[in-house]
Amino acid sequence: MKRGSSVTKHSSYIETINDDEYCYAVSSIFVEAFAKLFHISGEEMLFPDTLTTPFGLFLQQGDVIRDFWLDINETPKSLIFWPDEIWSKYANNLKDLTYEENSENAIRCLNEMVTNALAYVGDCVEFLSRFRNPSTFRFFAILQVVTFGDLALCYNNIQVFRTGIKTSEGLMAKVFVQTKTMEDVYGALYDFSSILRSKVDMNDPNAETTISRIEAVQKLCRDSGTLIKWKSYIIQSQSSHNQALVTLFFFDIVHFHNPLRTGIPQSTTEHNWFNILRNKIIDSYIEHY
Template identity: 45%
Template sequence: MFAAASTTSAVQFQFQFREGGGRQHSTTVRRKKHNHSLVSSSLKLPDSLPSILRHPDELYPMLRLKLALKVSEKQIPAELPHWRFCYSELNKIDGSLFAIQQFDKDIRDPLCVYAMVLRALDTIEDDSTIPAEDKVPLLQTFHHHIRNGNLHFLNGTKDYQVLLEKFHNVTTAFLELDCRFQEVIEDMVMRIGVGMAKFVGKEVNTIDDYDEYCHYITGLSMVGMLKIYSVNSGKDLAPDKLLYSMCLFFQKADFIKDFLDDINEMPKPRIFWPRQIWGKYVDKLEDLKDEDNSAKALLCLNEMVTNALTHVEDSLKGLSTLPDPTIFRAIAIILVIDFGTLVACYNNIQVFQSGVRLRPGLAAKIFYKIRTMFDVCEAIHDFSFTLESKIRDNNPNDKVTRNLIDTIKKFCNKNSGTSNQRKSYII
């Protein structure tokens, strides 16, 4: 999971493959779903004029961030063509270039290769036209192809065409890494691929299924990122339980805000919400888009957000244990932006009609304000009051939601000295 801030259009997140002498398949890959990037794409610059007029304090951080992103694009390595390819594609597809440039030089290359390999793996997992009997073994063995180059991609569309057709550049870069980084990347890609294969053709029925899937697609990828850091620095990681909670929170926030994109995916909807929750309200998940079901849709949405909130306290605890300031800040920004995004989604029917994102200017403001645990707690504390004000008594989960918010506020008060009477500094 490579992300540092949900930032910009410049910071974003029909191919055929032939394995050995096997069959060929063609498809169109529309977008990458999984939250593997250190910078995700909910901030688009510039923002609309009405929003800027309502929040003039956000204009400067937006312009500052936009300039920083432009500068980062000019710092792509130019010496070796395979590294130039990896970093330029990282910027186009994964959106992590700006974030990775903040890390020590020793781990930039491994992080870049890791991100590109995960995007290629995602491409296969996301493709609904590949038969399960082909997709499952391909996902399970994909880690071998990083090294031996036996997997060849042909044709495609847009930026993914370039990555998939020229994946040999990623292989060349991978083979130049220190063997310790190679072992981490191979091991994590193997584990992620096996986890993805487990869910091919399998519906996310229960909340346990939901948690397990989020663990495979985001949890393990973040563990890989931190292992790369640990191998380089010799420092220990945060406890596994806390890392697990952080990753579940990040991916669940993505699945909630991306409901409309996923349900409208072609050639068929992508369903990530667990039936155990949405089945209480509608017969089919896509029925939540029906205006006649608006009341039920909001109840379902609010229960999904409440489920995600169960991971916030452990996420904050895990964040506080991260040893490196750059790693800390990268993950802290995601945590605050994702929490703010869930606040924006809560009880908001637009999730099912037009989609909901955090204001770009607010995301940029967070990007520059969040540097310490104190900053994180103040921001989360602020957002918690906004979330609390949106709870309605007709919500059957309102008590659970309020209790979770109280727990989050108590943690923030304990760790930053925030006050219930203090005026918001973020929102």
């Protein structure tokens, strides 16, 4: 894996899915740094890169899929974070996928992007299962669940190329409030994977791979033995007096970690932005909880 090389040379163009350069630079570094911070504090074990890297890649791939519309319409120049290896199968220019006449190819490209991200879910679950501190676990678990929910929402959804996609604030608030244990993670992943499975079109060229990866996620959840106790927050809504607060806080931590959307210079990606993020999260957590 070429970590960061392409980002340095051309920060808004990614060539192959094997390099994952952009995703590693802005998210895996974030995960690795936080994991080391918690280890130094004595709260957690030292996580291997084989777990922190896939977790970070999953988070950021979900982000660039969901935010395609924002990135492609960035001024003065579009930000292109979808790898050429995928989108070039479906268009000569990535922005061509936003045109109505290219809708079929746009959907196929989108579905392949989501399918590619699903390959990381097993490692993400293993990463979460090793946490010892409940608060630290919750921090990462919420990011995992919301990213998976974003993928389920985006899959086979042409609005990714038309107006952009946004997970409802109510659902994100419920995820924040109800994600406390690994059992909650398994339940949420099973819910979202079921939604994703229902959207798969067998005429899609990657349908078999998509279904295989969804079924692997669902098997992982079933094998946990915890689903019998799970009450779906997608089907059964539960009110919370704290929804406004947790939704605001959640948007803050999810979107703040992307330096390209916060005005943080790209050159500080591996240094200053991490300290800013760390302090922002800690301050918010102390203030509200």
